[in-house]
Amino acid sequence: MSALTASPALQTIGLSKSFGGFKANADISLSVARGARHALIGPNGAGKTTFINLLTGVLPVSSGTIALMGEDITGVSQQGRVRRGMARTYQINQLFADLSPIETVGLAIAERQGAGARWWSRVGQNSAVIDEAEALLLRMKLGGLMTRRTATLPYGKQRLLEIALAMACQPSLLLLDEPAAGVPEDERHDVLDSVEALPEDVTVLLIEHDMELVFSFADRISVLVQGQLFAQGSVEEISTDPRVRSVYLGEDTHV
Ligand code: ADP
Ligand code: MG
Numbered sequence: 557m558s559a560l561t562a563s564p565a566l567q568t569i570g571l572s573k574s575f576g577g578f579k580a581n582a583d584i585s586l587s588v589a590r591g592a593r594h595a596l597i598g599p600n601g602a603g604k605t606t607f608i609n610l611l612t613g614v615l616p617v618s619s620g621t622i623a624l625m626g627e628d629i630t631g632v633s634q635q636g637r638v639r640r641g642m643a644r645t646y647q648i649n650q651l652f653a654d655l656s657p658i659e660t661v662g663l664a665i666a667e668r669q670g671a672g673a674r675w676w677s678r679v680g681q682n683s684a685v686i687d688e689a690e691a692l693l694l695r696m697k698l699g700g701l702m703t704r705r706t707a708t709l710p711y712g713k714q715r716l717l718e719i720a721l722a723m724a725c726q727p728s729l730l731l732l733d734e735p736a737a738g739v740p741e742d743e744r745h746d747v748l749d750s751v752e753a754l755p756e757d758v759t760v761l762l763i764e765h766d767m768e769l770v771f772s773f774a775d776r777i778s779v780l781v782q783g784q785l786f787a788q789g790s791v792e793e794i795s796t797d798p799r800v801r802s803v804y805l806g807e808d809t810h811v
Pocket of ligand 2: 605
């Protein structure tokens with residue numbers, strides 16, 4: 557195995573982000589193994605979304621480096637990172653409210669293929685695109701809802717469509733920022749099942765508040781507190797770590 561293929565899917569070294577004098581991310585060195593199911597947890601305001609924004613290039617870093625599959629991408633544009641295999645979920649329920657899931661995902665696949673297709677009348681006749689879009693939507697438990705207007709879907713299904721849309725980029729690394737946030741209790745298992753059914757060769761970094769989801773999904777967990785990596789380990793180690801528990805229960809946040 558060459559040094560490059562042996563490299564982690566994602567590696568940050570000393571990653572920091574300051575907003576004025578406030579350090580939202582402080583010296584984060586995090587490694588996500590290829591094919592991992594890695595969760596990043598931490599209390600509200602810990603800096604999790606900021607970290608994702610640095611990884612995806614939405615925000616420039618203050619210092620530190622980011623490597624994707626062994627390649628330094630710290631200075632690469634957002635689109636360049638997507639082309640190199642990094643995808644994230646967005647809140648699409650406003651963006652694509654008037655389209656159906658099959659149109660939304662079909663257009664994204666056509667775009668990935670460089671068809672530059674903006675018009676459904678054309679994309680809708682491309683059977684390879686439609687087949688791929690259908691397979692993706694079935695995997696995301698949207699099989700019976702493919703032609704419904706997105707705005708009318710239950711919220712959990714809309715969140716699953718966001719994941720399907722990210723998967724349409726054929727990512728090697730998928731970043732999920734709280735996929736179950738705001739999803740009603742009775743739909744939560746749908747999201748959990750679909751996230752667990754993601755293809756094994758896709759490395760997943762999941763940010764999530766729902767501990768049930770995190771513990772059933774992850775093979776490795778990193779805990780962020782006040783912008784710093786606070787603990788890392790297996791589900792077993794993190795779920796039984798009294799320091800982590802105390803942070804979550806708010807009993808002792810100045811550990
Ligand atoms: P989390 O996702 O863990 O809840 P965030 O990364 O959203 O945390 O936020 C971490 C901290 O950084 C918060 O205190 C937040 O107010 C601050 N923050 C995030 N983005 C900005 C910004 N663009 N400008 C100033 N402060 C920000
Ligand atoms: Mg957040």
